[in-house]
Amino acid sequence: xxxxxxxxxxxxxxxxxxxxxxxxxxxxxxxxxxxxxxxxxxxxxxxxxxxxxxxxxxxxxxxxxxxxxxxxxxxxxxxxxxxxxxxxxxxxxxxxxxxxxxxxxxxxxxxxxxxxxxxxxxxxxxxxxxxxxxxxxxxxxxxxxxxxxxxxxxxxxxxxxxxxxxxxxxxxxxxxxxxxxxxxxxxxxxxxxxxxxxxxxxxxxxxxxxxxxxxxxxxxxxxxxxxxxxxxxxxxxxxxxxxxxxxxxxxxxxxxxxxxxxxxxxxxxxxxxxxxxxxxxxxxxxxxxxxxxxxx
Amino acid sequence: xxxxxxxxxxxxxxxxxxxxxxxxxxxxxxxxxxxxxxxxxxxxxxxxxxxxxxxxxxxxxxxxxxxxxxxxxxxxxxxxxxxxxxxxxxxxxxxxxxxxxxxxxxxxxxxxxxxxxxxxxxxxxxx
Numbered sequence: 379x380x381x382x383x384x385x386x387x388x389x390x391x392x393x394x395x396x397x398x399x400x401x402x403x404x405x406x407x408x409x410x411x412x413x414x415x416x417x418x419x420x421x422x423x424x425x426x427x428x429x430x431x432x433x434x435x436x437x438x439x440x441x442x443x444x445x446x447x448x449x450x451x452x453x454x455x456x457x458x459x460x461x462x463x464x465x466x467x468x469x470x471x472x473x474x475x476x477x478x479x480x481x482x483x484x485x486x487x488x489x490x491x492x493x494x495x496x497x498x499x500x501x502x503x504x505x506x507x508x509x510x511x512x513x514x515x516x517x518x519x520x521x522x523x524x525x526x527x528x529x530x531x532x533x534x535x536x537x538x539x540x541x542x543x544x545x546x547x548x549x550x551x552x553x554x555x556x557x558x559x560x561x562x563x564x565x566x567x568x569x570x571x572x573x574x575x576x577x578x579x580x581x582x583x584x585x586x587x588x589x590x591x592x593x594x595x596x597x598x599x600x601x602x603x604x605x606x607x608x609x610x611x612x613x614x615x616x617x618x619x620x621x622x623x624x625x626x627x628x629x630x631x632x633x634x635x636x637x638x639x640x641x642x643x644x645x646x647x648x649x650x651x652x653x654x655x656x657x658x659x660x661x662x663x664x665x666x667x668x669x670x671x672x673x674x
Numbered sequence: 675x676x677x678x679x680x681x682x683x684x685x686x687x688x689x690x691x692x693x694x695x696x697x698x699x700x701x702x703x704x705x706x707x708x709x710x711x712x713x714x715x716x717x718x719x720x721x722x723x724x725x726x727x728x729x730x731x732x733x734x735x736x737x738x739x740x741x742x743x744x745x746x747x748x749x750x751x752x753x754x755x756x757x758x759x760x761x762x763x764x765x766x767x768x769x770x771x772x773x774x775x776x777x778x779x780x781x782x783x784x785x786x787x788x789x790x791x792x793x794x795x796x797x798x799x800x801x
Contacts, residue, residue: 467788503785537785538748538759575752576779578791634777636791 417524418656420448420455420490423567423602424622426500427484428477429466433625433638436646441484444623444652444671449489451669455654456523458490461602461620462498462534462567464514469504478513494521498567498602499534507535518545520552526657527556531566533581539568540582550590564591564599569619571612577636579604588612598664604630605638606649607668618666621651647671711737711769718742718749718760718782721789729798735771742766747793748784757783772799 425441434440448458465477478501485493495514502510507517517532529552533541541549556562564570570584581587591597597615605622608630625638626649642648647670656665714736717724730736740749742760750757751770760766772778781794 467785467790469787499785499790504787534785537746539783539785572752575750575783576781576794578781578783582783634779634796635794 416656416658417456418453418654419523420451420458421461421565421600421620421653421655422448422458422623423461423620423652424463424498424605424624425460425481426463426466426622426624427481428468428473429624431638433641435641437624440623440647440650440671441481442487443647444650445485445487447669447671447673448652449487451654454490457492457494458488459494459530459565459600460485460496461565461600462496463500463602463622464495464498465501466624467500467504471505471509474505474509475513478509482513494528494530494565496530496565496567497532497534499537499539502532502535503537506537507532510535518548524657526561526563528563528565531564531570531587533566533568533570533584533587538582539578539580541584541587546583546586546590549587553590553594556594558593559595562591562594562597564597566599566601568603569601569608569610569617570599571610571617573604573608573610574631574636577631579630579636588615591615600655618653620653621649621668623650623652623671626650645674711735713737713739716740716749718747718793719744720747720786721782721793723749723780723782723793723795726795727798728795729800730770730772732775732799732801733771733773735769738766738768738770740766740768745786746784747782747786749780750783751778751780751797753778759784770797772797775799775801 422444427441429437464481465474468474468477497507497510497517502517510517517535519530521528529549531541531549532545533539536542568581569579570581570587573579592613595614599615599617600620601617602620604619605625605627606619607621608619610617627636627638639649650671651669654667654669712734714728716738718740740760742762744762747760748757749760749766749768754770756768756770758766758768776799778797778799779794780796782790786793
């Protein structure tokens with residue numbers, strides 16, 4: 379078995395899903411695995427604060443329930459990342475800021491010191507990220523944790539879902555200073571590959587980002603946008619999408635239109651949740667554990 | 675000698691003139707007899723295309739004349755690898771020739787607001 383292609387998905391108790399994606403072997407990692415230490419972080423995505431509609435009759439309560447669920451984790455995560463669509467879009471600039479302010483207020487209750495925010499097109503596509511930057515800061519940035527290099531890429535502030543030449547040049551310059559065996563995590567909102575272009579599940583110049591990342595041996599991408607788990611490989615690069623905190627969407631390309639899945643009164647909050655990402659001390663792989671917003 | 679050269683030149687010029695006239699005649703004939711490309715007008719406005727279900731015949735070239743009323747929408751036909759921005763106040767012309775019977779989806783691929791996800795349509799490509 380090719381070590382980088384190894385992808386094992388199995389269900390465990392309580393409906394949670396455990397996934398182990400081996401991204402590199404010990405010999406490849408060299409000194410990088412020695413730098414990485416055991417830690418985990420949480421990915422939340424697609425809260426769409428401000429959305430109202432039948433797909434979620436508890437639209438005003440779900441985000442708070444997710445915050446409570448994260449706070450109930452036995453060990454607090456090292457940090458939390460929101461991979462976009464914090465709010466639902468609106469043309470009203472004041473309403474946009476009001477929604478972002480309310481969102482910030484709700485997630486301020488998270489018992490975690492460090493929270494990274496990223497925009498989705500619902501946050502940034504209409505005003506090219508102006509309000510997002512006012513309230514949350516830059517739309518693309520990097521940070522390092524325990525020997526892992528994180529890159530937050532913005533593929534939504536351009537309404538044409540482009541990363542753009544300027545940001546790609548920035549990415550190239552950032553990568554240039556890294557060793558080919560560096561542990562790299564890319565965080566973004568939309569898939570960097572063509573998942574379902576006819577559903578707008580793609581990034582117009584995502585292939586250029588993947589091309590820049592391809593020479594690096596240990597790259598994993600975490601994204602949102604599609605409101606469900608999905609696991610995909612482009613060469614040796616693994617791409618994992620996260621569930622939403624507002625409504626679920628159909629499986630990629632499974633039906634003519636990407637309409638939200640109906641709310642199931644018999645199983646409320648079904649398909650919604652967040653993810654815990656455990657980076658092993660050896661830095662060899664990520665363990666992904668999926669959590670529901672509300673335990674069944 | 676010079677008279678001969680003159681004569682030859684006249685022959686060559688005359689031949690080229692005749693050939694040009696023949697080519698012109700042929701293009702005029704083609705224009706007169708060619709099947710006109712069917713034109714289809716599409717209007718893009720938040721958050722729909724009108725019409726959004728369009729019947730076309732397989733291998734039939736059609737010219738789409740697309741106008742946007744309110745925003746720089748996108749028009750994308752992913753399965754044909756075609757896309758364009760739709761600038762308000764302009765008519766964007768896109769010629770397509772579907773070569774397979776079936777459904778061919780198109781969509782707005784520029785995020786345009788609350789309803790963007792519903793802004794799509796399809797060509798029904800028929801025999």
